[in-house]
Amino acid sequence: MLDLNQIDLNLLETIAGISEVPSGAFNIRANGASAGRASSENVEITPKIDKPGIDIRIKPGTFGETIYIPVVVTQDGLQDTVYNDFYIGEAADVVIVAGCGIHNSGCSESRHDGIHAFHLEKNAKVKYVEKHYGESTGEGTNVMNPTTLVYMAKNSYLEMETVQIKGVDSTDRITKAELDEGATLIVGEKIMTHGVQHAGTDFTVDLNGKGSSANIVSRSVAKDRSTQVFVSNIRGNNLCHGHSECDAIVMDEAVVSAIPQIVANSVDASLIHEAAIGKIAGEQLEKLMTLGLSEKEAEEQIINGFLK
Amino acid sequence: MLILEDISFSAQTETGRKEILNHINLEIDDGFSVITGPNGGGKSTLAKIIAGLYRPTSGKIYFNGVDITDLDITGRARAGISYAFQQPVRFKGITVKDLITLASGKDIGVTEACAYLSEVGLCARDYINREVNASLSGGELKRIEIATVLARGTGFTVFDEPEAGIDLWSFNNLIAAFEKMRAETRGTILIISHQERILNIADRIIVIANGQVEKTGDKGQILPGLFCDGQTCSVMKNKK
Numbered sequence: 001m002l003d004l005n006q007i008d009l010n011l012l013e014t015i016a017g018i019s020e021v022p023s024g025a026f027n028i029r030a031n032g033a034s035a036g037r038a039s040s041e042n043v044e045i046t047p048k049i050d051k052p053g054i055d056i057r058i059k060p061g062t063f064g065e066t067i068y069i070p071v072v073v074t075q076d077g078l079q080d081t082v083y084n085d086f087y088i089g090e091a092a093d094v095v096i097v098a099g100c101g102i103h104n105s106g107c108s109e110s111r112h113d114g115i116h117a118f119h120l121e122k123n124a125k126v127k128y129v130e131k132h133y134g135e136s137t138g139e140g141t142n143v144m145n146p147t148t149l150v151y152m153a154k155n156s157y158l159e160m161e162t163v164q165i166k167g168v169d170s171t172d173r174i175t176k177a178e179l180d181e182g183a184t185l186i187v188g189e190k191i192m193t194h195g196v197q198h199a200g201t202d203f204t205v206d207l208n209g210k211g212s213s214a215n216i217v218s219r220s221v222a223k224d225r226s227t228q229v230f231v232s233n234i235r236g237n238n239l240c241h242g243h244s245e246c247d248a249i250v251m252d253e254a255v256v257s258a259i260p261q262i263v264a265n266s267v268d269a270s271l272i273h274e275a276a277i278g279k280i281a282g283e284q285l286e287k288l289m290t291l292g293l294s295e296k297e298a299e300e301q302i303i304n305g306f307l308k
Numbered sequence: 309m310l311i312l313e314d315i316s317f318s319a320q321t322e323t324g325r326k327e328i329l330n331h332i333n334l335e336i337d338d339g340f341s342v343i344t345g346p347n348g349g350g351k352s353t354l355a356k357i358i359a360g361l362y363r364p365t366s367g368k369i370y371f372n373g374v375d376i377t378d379l380d381i382t383g384r385a386r387a388g389i390s391y392a393f394q395q396p397v398r399f400k401g402i403t404v405k406d407l408i409t410l411a412s413g414k415d416i417g418v419t420e421a422c423a424y425l426s427e428v429g430l431c432a433r434d435y436i437n438r439e440v441n442a443s444l445s446g447g448e449l450k451r452i453e454i455a456t457v458l459a460r461g462t463g464f465t466v467f468d469e470p471e472a473g474i475d476l477w478s479f480n481n482l483i484a485a486f487e488k489m490r491a492e493t494r495g496t497i498l499i500i501s502h503q504e505r506i507l508n509i510a511d512r513i514i515v516i517a518n519g520q521v522e523k524t525g526d527k528g529q530i531l532p533g534l535f536c537d538g539q540t541c542s543v544m545k546n547k548k
Contacts, residue, residue: 219400247400286361287397289381290390291411291460301410305401 003035004028008072011101015131016070018097026068027054029082031075043067043094053083053115056096060089060121070099071114076106076140081113088156090121099131102167104140111143118149120156120183128160134167141169150177152185154209159186164199165307166192172200179240181209189218190307193226193254203232207240207269216244221303222254233261236269246275249306310336310358310464310496315367317353328353330519332367340490342499342510344534350519351500352394355468358498359391360384371464390460394468394500396453399440404452407440411459424455427488429481447474454485463495471503483509507531 004012008030013019021036025043028036032052039045042062046055056067073080086096104110120126134142150158164171177185185205193199205214214234222228234242246258262271280302288298317329329350343351356362358369360381369377376387385391399407408421422432428451438444440452450473457465470486471479483505489497490509499506507513513530515522523530 281397283393283397284399286381287393288410290359290361290385290393291407291456292382292385292413293410294382301402301406302399305399305403305406308401 004030004072005074007074007103008035011072011074011103011133012070014133015072015099015101016068016097018068018070022066022068024065024067025056027056028068029071029080031073031078032080035072040065042092045069048083048085051083052081053085056084056086058086058088058092058094060091062089062092062094064093066095066097068097070097070101071112073100073102073110073112074105076104076110076138077108079109079111081115083115084117086116086118086126088118088120088124088126091123092121093125095127095129097129099129099133100144100146101132102134102142102144104134104136104142105138107139109141109143111145113145113147115147116149118151118158120150120152120158122153123155124153125157126159128158130160130162132162132164132168132171134169136167136169142167143170144168145172145174147174148176150175150185152177152179152183152212154180155182156180157184157186159188161188163190163307164192165190166194168193168197168199169195170198172202174202176204177214178206179209179212179214182211183209184212185214185216187214187216187218189216189220191218191220191228192223192303192307193220193228194223195226196224197226198228199226200229201231203234203244205232205234205242207234207236207242208238210239212238213241214243218244218246219248219306220246220256221249221251221307222256223251225253227254228256229259230257230275231259231261232273233263234271234273235263235265236271237265239266239268240270242269242271244273246277247306248277249280249303250277251279309338309372310334310498311368311370312336312354312358313368313370315354315357315364315369317350317357317362318365328519329357329364332516332519332521334514334521334524336496336498336514337512338496339511340486340497340499340509341512341514342501342507343514343516344500344502344507345516345522349517351516352468354516355391355466355498355500358384358466359389361391385460385462388462388464390457390462390465392453392457392465392467392470394472396449397440398442398444398449402440403437404440404455405436407452407456408459411456413460416459421459424459425452427458428452428455428485429478430455447478450474451478451481454482458485458489465495465497467497467499467501469500469502471501471506479503479505507534 260273
């Protein structure tokens with residue numbers, strides 16, 4: 001069994017949906033150390049020698065496996081930086097469930113910086129799911145700064161679903177991707193901030209290969225006095241298609257910035273950016289109120305739907 | 309029964325304050341009532357005042373003997389008043405099933421939610437998990453809007469121009485849905501409409517023009533004269 005207490009287990013359930021030891025390959029990191037690890041026939045997980053982190057090697061043609069690599073931090077004041085490298089073999093088709101949960105009961109800053117690099121070989125297909133969640137019982141703050149580097153070979157496909165809903169006081173997310181011929185990157189990001197939290201998210205995508213495409217969609221809600229900055233830069237360097245969309249609901253005294261950039265370095269690049277920031281539409285509240293919901297209940301439903 | 313007592317409503321416009329409704333007195337009994345009249349006469353404003361979206365400048369509203377003038381939208385809804393928007397509202401992320409579930413006020417299953425969609429002529433399995441967003445056509449949104457008020461099942465429902473923005477095929481389904489409601493509902497259905505086919509299934513017709521009740525009565529009394537009072541008809545009369 002894993003050496004985890006009930007708080008760790010609750011966090012794992014919240015961020016990765018796991019309540020027991022996963023059946024396939026997994027690595028659970030708790031308070032800066034491995035709390036459990038297993039490889040499978042097709043997925044080899046080994047610790048790095050020169051720095052904290054793991055290498056995940058997925059054999060070519062692996063199909064239908066789900067790999068769990070969640071992180072929990074319950075020791076307040078812990079500053080944890082981890083480097084995880086994923087090597088996804090040719091034509092493999094897998095799901096990777098990551099995520100980070102921090103429970104901070106002290107008054108210091110707890111911090112987890114995950115630096116993930118994905119190397120997708122030809123025709124590889126990955127769905128990557130990442131949830132970030134924090135809870136504090138003291139005055140300590142929870143900080144998560146994930147960096148994701150993506151290298152995509154010919155005709156590979158990566159779908160990233162990232163969610164940060166609650167309890168992360170500060171985050172700066174950096175995502176950089178390079179796509180070869182025919183590769184497809186799909187990103188769906190959901191962020192909610194409240195109190196005085198800050199969330200920054202910064203995408204740089206190079207569409208290098210002919211027929212490559214990227215679709216970056218960010219939906220966010222900023223409440224209270226929280227701040228959010230969305231930055232995206234899609235560079236079309238060949239015949240390619242790029243689309244980014246930032247859609248934000250701003251409430252109370254929150255501040256949201258969207259700074260999109262699209263660069264066509266090729267006459268055959270087709271690039272679009274859409275950005276919309278605004279408060280909840282009055283007629284949406286009115287409609288739900290005519291169904292018997294209070295204004296507050298209506299607001300919650302609208303936000304829940306928006307971030308679903 | 310809904311009683312509107314001396315209801316007036318004025319709004320600020322670029323050219324000053326404009327009277328939209330002027331001392332409306334109406335009793336709306338159980339059954340199927342249709343409010344009609346020229347555009348700009350105040351019909352939709354009246355519907356919004358009944359649902360609580362607008363507050364009257366003066367006057368009182370009684371619902372089943374209770375003064376509801378000061379109740380907000382939620383209060384009116386919980387008191388048993390439903391309102392179908394003329395321009396249905398779009399939502400990002402909220403699905404048709406979510407909306408019908410919220411309307412019903414309980415955790416209904418897919419089968420029950422689908423039943424409401426079928427009633428308005430939508431093939432339920434094609435729609436139940438779709439978002440109520442701009443990907444739906446005007447006619448589809450309109451029928452989903454009507455399905456949400458059917459799901460509420462309240463004793464009093466106001467439909468603001470249900471025929472607006474829908475095609476003829478959808479309209480036929482709509483009439484069928486209203487005929488079914490008329491046969492099954494014991495409460496009050498109030499429809500703002502210009503459509504003769506809707507007026508034809510009314511028990512009672514109320515004509516509102518220039519912010520006032522011009523006439524009111526049973527369909528048999530009002531309908532025959534309704535389409536002969538217009539200019540076109542008088543021209544035809546002159547030709548005779």
